[in-house]
Amino acid sequence: MYELIDSHAHIDEIEDIDAVISKAKQYNIISIIAVGTSFTSNRKIMALAEEYKNYVYPALGLFPWNIADDDFQDNMNFIRENINRAIGMGEIGLDYSKGVKERAAKETQKSVFRELLKIAKANNKPALIHSRYSWQDCLKISQEAHIEKAVFHWYTGPLDILDNIIDSGYYISASPAAEYHEEHRKAIKTTSIDRLLLETDSPVTYRRGTEFEYESRPADVIRTLNAVSGIKNMDKEVVAKSILENTMNVFSL
Ligand SMILES: [Zn+2]
Numbered sequence: 001m002y003e004l005i006d007s008h009a010h011i012d013e014i015e016d017i018d019a020v021i022s023k024a025k026q027y028n029i030i031s032i033i034a035v036g037t038s039f040t041s042n043r044k045i046m047a048l049a050e051e052y053k054n055y056v057y058p059a060l061g062l063f064p065w066n067i068a069d070d071d072f073q074d075n076m077n078f079i080r081e082n083i084n085r086a087i088g089m090g091e092i093g094l095d096y097s098k099g100v101k102e103r104a105a106k107e108t109q110k111s112v113f114r115e116l117l118k119i120a121k122a123n124n125k126p127a128l129i130h131s132r133y134s135w136q137d138c139l140k141i142s143q144e145a146h147i148e149k150a151v152f153h154w155y156t157g158p159l160d161i162l163d164n165i166i167d168s169g170y171y172i173s174a175s176p177a178a179e180y181h182e183e184h185r186k187a188i189k190t191t192s193i194d195r196l197l198l199e200t201d202s203p204v205t206y207r208r209g210t211e212f213e214y215e216s217r218p219a220d221v222i223r224t225l226n227a228v229s230g231i232k233n234m235d236k237e238v239v240a241k242s243i244l245e246n247t248m249n250v251f252s253l
Pocket residue numbers: 008010035091201
């Protein structure tokens with residue numbers, strides 16, 4: 001068994017968290033980075049990090065969808081006031097899928113993203129970035145904000161943009177979709193092992209045709225590890241060790 005960190009999980013959305021954390025510990029998952037998306041979720045994550053001190057580490061964020069929430073401004077204030085107690089800034093970013101754009105226009109999303117990156121930069125926190133259909137803009141805005149540490153979570157975008165992400169010193173994280181999702185698998189194959197992190201994005205449901213369907217939990221980061229070592233044709237232990245080092249480095253653990 002290898003020591004692993006789930007670098008991106010929405011544990012505020014998971015019930016029976018005590019059992020879920022016990023199971024993760026059984027699988028040698030040594031920490032969980034809990035990412036926030038809204039005012040409610042950020043507050044819950046700070047409470048969970050307090051409850052599971054030195055195991056659950058909080059990142060504060062604002063998912064583009066939640067820009068349209070009534071308590072958007074409260075969330076911005078909360079992030080500003082609490083970011084020094086968090087380990088990172090995320091989940092933040094841009095989402096150019098139709099439904100999200102209809103809720104928060106591109107330009108609005110960009111200006112909020114810039115604002116959040118400014119806070120991340122001022123507090124020297126890594127940015128955990130959601131970049132669905134917005135890969136180029138996410139990269140450009142991060143560079144313009146002089147962000148030093150960024151993780152493009154569950155990257156599925158074009159490989160030329162990925163090259164620039166890596167050249168900028170940034171990372172991507174692999175999710176359990178590495179078992180079957182072609183774009184994601186290509187991205188993992190292209191990225192050198194020293195720029196990869198592992199995650200579950202729990203409680204996302206992963207499905208592959210009729211073969212399997214399950215709602216993920218942090219313990220499933222094992223599945224991500226297995227898939228990544230398969231794609232890279234590398235020994236699991238080597239992959240786990242290298243990625244643990246990257247993760248510690250990104251989050252200054
Ligand atoms: Zn997420």
